[in-house]
Structures are given as structure tokens and as C-alpha cells.
Amino acid sequence: MAFVGLSDFHAAVYDPTLKTYETPIKLSPAVSSNITPNFESVTMYGDDRAVYIEEALGAIDFEFATTDLTSEHYALLLGKTKNADGVFIDSVDDQAPYVAILFRMKLAGGGYKYYAYYQGKFQTPGTEATTKGESIEFVPETLTGSFIAREDGKWRAHLNSNDIGAEAAAAAWFTKVYEPTPIPTP
Numbered sequence: 001m002a003f004v005g006l007s008d009f010h011a012a013v014y015d016p017t018l019k020t021y022e023t024p025i026k027l028s029p030a031v032s033s034n035i036t037p038n039f040e041s042v043t044m045y046g047d048d049r050a051v052y053i054e055e056a057l058g059a060i061d062f063e064f065a066t067t068d069l070t071s072e073h074y075a076l077l078l079g080k081t082k083n084a085d086g087v088f089i090d091s092v093d094d095q096a097p098y099v100a101i102l103f104r105m106k107l108a109g110g111g112y113k114y115y116a117y118y119q120g121k122f123q124t125p126g127t128e129a130t131t132k133g134e135s136i137e138f139v140p141e142t143l144t145g146s147f148i149a150r151e152d153g154k155w156r157a158h159l160n161s162n163d164i165g166a167e168a169a170a171a172a173w174f175t176k177v178y179e180p181t182p183i184p185t186p
Contacts, residue, residue, distance in 0.1 A: 001160075003113070005106030006030045009064060011077055012177050014098040014119055016151065021100055021177040027073050030103060031065040031140040035117070035147075037155075057155065060147035062101070062120055065140035069125070077122045077143065096121040096145075100177045111162040114173045118155055120147030 010024035038058040043050050066073075071088070074080055079096045080088050098119050104112040122145035130137055149155035157178045161170040169178065 001113075002108040003105040004108045006033060006103065007106070008102075008104050008174060009033075009066065010102040010174050011073070012100045012102070013076070014100050014177075016098055016119065019151070024100070024102055024174055024177065025073075025076060026174070028066040028068040028070060031067060033064040033103070034061075035063070036061040057149055060117065060120065060155065061144075062117065062122075062147050063142060063144045064101075064103075065142040067140060069141040069143065078124055080124075090124055094124070096123070101147075102174055102177065104173070107160075107162070109162075111160065112170070114159040114161065114170060116157040116173070116178045117147050118157070118177070119150050120145050 007030055009027040009030045011027055012021040012024040014021050037060045040056050040058060042054050044052040044054075071082070074088065075082070077096065077099060079094050080090065082088055098121060100116060100118050101120065102114070102116045104114045106112055122143045125141065125143055128139055128142075130139060147155065157180075159166055159169055159173070159178075161167075172178075
């Protein structure tokens with residue numbers, strides 16, 4: 001199914017020691033995203049043919065552009081604080097927190113595909129701008145980061161709202177970071 005929209009970026013700080021997430025915060029409107037999981041694949045050969053293939057997930061490259069990176073979101077995503085004068089002073093000692101990112105993409109035939117990336121950090125963005133000339137050109141704010149699998153191996157959850165039984169999970173998607181319902185043991 002083709003995607004025809006992107007919306008509702010949310011971020012939730014993740015504590016890997018306690019394995020808990022804070023309540024997701026809605027970010028400014030989404031402009032674009034580019035997320036690339038990097039897998040390394042190795043093939044073992046024997047008897048003059050490929051016998052086994054093994055894969056390992058490396059870092060997940062994560063880039064998204066937004067209409068505005070507010071001061072609140074800058075502090076949340078990058079671990080920054082304002083001084084007594086209300087000014088951000090970026091330091092080499094700043095530590096971005098681990099965050100989960102949640103969002104959805106509109107499907108061409110109706111409905112949404114929901115995503116949650118569980119654990120990553122963003123880098124302090126550069127500064128890009130153009131002067132206003134005869135025509136106006138918007139320059140969105142872009143953040144890049146790297147995501148990894150959590151200690152339990154999970155790195156992403158996704159849901160198609162058109163799937164049977166998806167209504168409850170889709171309705172609650174942005175209220176907390178999705179975790180699977182445990183299967184009861186008899």
C-alpha cells in the first residue's frame with residue numbers, strides 16, 4: 001500500500017535501566033522522515049554453494065524534518081537546558097536522552113500505518129537558512145539520530161489500522177509507547 005501522508009510525531013524519553021518510558025509528547029507537525037535499518041548479512045559457503053545466511057541489525061539511521069523545533073522539543077530530544085537568562089548554551093558535555101519516536105503514515109486506500117521506534121538518540125542539528133527573495137522557500141528543521149534495539153532485542157513496532165482487531169491499539173498508540181500484551185499462562 002502506498003503512503004500519502006505523514007503525521008503525529010511523538011517522543012517519549014526512555015530509561016534503559018528501569019526499562020520505562022515517559023508519556024509521549026506531541027512534536028511539531030511532520031514534514032518528512034527517512035528511516036533506514038542497517039543489516040549486515042553474512043553468507044557461509046560449503047560444498048561449492050551458499051549454505052547459511054545470517055543477519056545482524058546494526059544502528060538504524062533516523063532523520064525527520066518538522067515545521068518547528070520548539071525550545072521544549074529541543075530540550076526534550078537533545079538533553080539541553082536553558083541558563084538563568086533563558087538561553088541555550090550547547091556544550092560538549094550535553095547528553096541526549098534515549099527516546100522512543102511514534103508517528104503514523106496515511107495509506108492511499110484509507111487508514112494509517114502506525115510506527116514506534118523504541119530506543120534512539122538524536123544529534124544537535126546544524127543551522128540552515130536561505131534569504132527571502134522573489135519567492136519564499138520554507139526550510140524545515142531536520143533532526144538526525146541513531147536508533148538501536150533495546151536490551152530485549154525489540155527495536156520497532158508497527159500496525160496497519162485496517163487490520164482486523166487493530167482498533168484498540170491504534171486508538172491508544174500515542175497515549176503510551178506500545179508494549180505487547182503478555183500472553184496469559186494457563
